[in-house]
Amino acid sequence: MTATEASAATGAAGGAALADWLGARSDDDLVTLLTLRPDLAVPLPASMAVLAARAEQRASVFRAADDLDTLDFAVLETLAVHHAVQEGAARGRAAEPLPRQRLIDLLGDRAPAADIEAAIDRLTARALVWGTDRLYAVAAAQEALPWPLGSITEIPDALSEAEITAALTGLAPPERALLDKLAGTGPRGRTRDAAPDTAPDRPIQRLLAARLLNWVDAETVELPPAVGQVLRREPVTDPHVLTPPHPEPVHHTAAEANAAAAGEVGELLRHAGDLLEVLGQGPAPVLRAGGLGVRELRRIAKQAGVDENRAGLLAEILTAARLLDKGLPDPPPDLDTVDDFWTPTSATDGWLDGPPARRWVVLALAWLDLDRCPWMIGLRDANDKPLAALSPELRTVHAARDRHAVLSLLAEYPAGSAVPPAEVARVLAWRQPRRRRHFRTDMVEHTLAEAAALGLAGRGALTSAGRALLHGNPGDAEAEMESALPAPLDHVLVQADLTVIAPGPLVPELQQRIALVADVESAGAATVYRVGENSVRRALDAGLTSAELQQLFTAHSRTPVPQALTYLIDDVARRHGRLRAGLAQSFLRSEDPSLLAEVLAAPVAERLALRAVAPTVAISQAPLGDVLEQLRAAGFSPAGEDTSGAIVDLRPRGARLSLRPNARQSWRPNPPSTEQLRALVTELRAGEKAARTRSGQAVRSDGSRTTTAATMALLQLAAKVRRPVHIGYVDAQGVATQRVVEPLQVSGGQLDALDPVTGAVRHFTLHRIASVALVE
16 A cells, blocks of 8 residues: 555544544534534534545645634644554554543643543534544644744754844844744744854854844745744744743723723724824825825825824724715816825714714724724835725735724733733734734724724723724623713813813813814813914804804803903994895995995906996806905905895805715624524434435436426335435535435425424425435
8 A cells, every 4th residue: 555545444434433433422512513614514514524634635724723722733743643643544443542541740840630631522513623532633634833843842952032032133234134034924044154154253154142033054044933033023922831831910090091092092093083183174185005195194184184194093983984985976076187085974963962972982893893904004015005994905804803903902901901912922823823914013002002092092091982892792892981081171271362262072062063153273181272363263154143143152151251352242342244145146235335335446356357236236247266265365355145135154065975885794704593504413413424325226306207206206105114224415505415205295395304314394496406215
């Protein structure tokens, strides 16, 4: 027998034994297996042999191993080393099992026995290890190990993390550049300087002497795994450490964490609103390759009063929340060079009018499920070009999963506990060593920084609202955030220098009125507004009267209203509206003929083509907005009015983009429910029973009248003598199954039969029955 034939025979024997072990498992065990490894259920396996074959497939084993921790892999490696598959295959025998107690004894000096037992149970639940007292590992398990086979069982001979860090600090630039190259491209490198007779002062020889490189042969060197991890800022994983790290958290009170996060949420909502307003007034063109250009991002950040990194983060979150999208806005910008612009959507106005806590939930949920990495904005790609905000290059399929892993680790600690990012990375790398490169220290740092900016974390600890949101309770998260945010105020402090101080967030109506009559001078926990002639005129243009403005400050100021403010409002109101512009295309009217004559004599009259039609009325073909803008620029104070003479508010509302159907989540599969998996296991049991039955007289249908009549005759005979039959059936979805049933009646083109596995009566369409055989 050749080695290949022996290997095939060994695999076949192992598969049959695994199929027998799976068949002996309870229905609950099989449901658990299919829950943990849903790929095994698609399509429905016809028998336990098919299920066992799928469970041993390399790709399926790799997927199942992604969530295993270091101790789980220690069990797998110990079994793989013990099996000695190559030697067993060469003799044509299956690999020998390892007694369960022997396995516990081999690892017992590095991990508690109870933990090893739990690891074995986790692996058997996934069918990566099978057996009861004598254990086997599936053959592909050794390929799924996150390190070379033998790393756990061999005695370690490598530098510690502290020793590596100390050695790296003393390297010359050429040596460090060489190590960085190997860390980024691959651990092995070929060089003639690896030869033993090379001068000891050469960089390769110095690195070999410092044990920062391993010698392979006279032309090959290799970077030790731990050195590469330190260079890439990955958490250093030691396969020999079989107990999880236990970092010491920094403790704060839950109230302190919630209060710090509430302050960040206030800034987040304000900055998000400012950015939407900026893009509403000036939509940003979409780059040809997609994304938001660096110049546009810089412009948006400057106008919104934030730095570029925060503007990029906000743009990503607002787009994920469907408050920002690309398309042709209404009204369209005055540009013909591009087709699409980044513009607020029609959902923006509703979001801006919502309560602060609810607005926060929308943004926080969008970030949690975001399949992109906003912190990568500005980093260099393979072509040394900076990554643009909203560009396709920022999409990472595992971004949301890794984000949840980081925050879920914080959620395991008591409220108010903060864990340093490096320790978070170390714990996650121990728990998921196959994904350890995802949990680089810089990735964890950026994730926690974004969580803090979003208000899910405060002082490095997960907040009460963030914890509720992470556990899938947005309603509870909104209630927690609402209690953490300061109550909105219904008063301001007016100062003698015409500044208005809002000591906290204002109630929506008061905030809108103050923002209308005053300009923001500085924002933060307390916002400072300044009242000026232009801001008062803006409020009057919006339809407010002088008396309403005086009443606004009198009713809501906790400090005396300064006389200067009263004089300013009265003075602007006295001059405001003496000149009225309306639609003719536009018209201009004034009760004071001398004032209208002054306008007609000014240079602006020629630019607007103003023509007098009466001592107090002039008309123009220019739009009303242009008439108002140019007259104000010329030093006049016109007010806009409609045909009835009422003041109209002509402030621009900003561009909006129609909300399109959401197709972002359509690619995500829905996992089957427990009830569906139980039904699937029942079908699997029926198929297994059918596969193990011995068939007697049989008919295979080919669609002809003869075979159809023979099928019906055999089914009617079986129903008459109460004889079970083995049928092959193709359902409406084209899925072929085999099962054993007991025919009860054949009529109306349908077979009514009792399913002996479930005890239920099932109905089969006759023309879909491909084969029938009596059971011996």
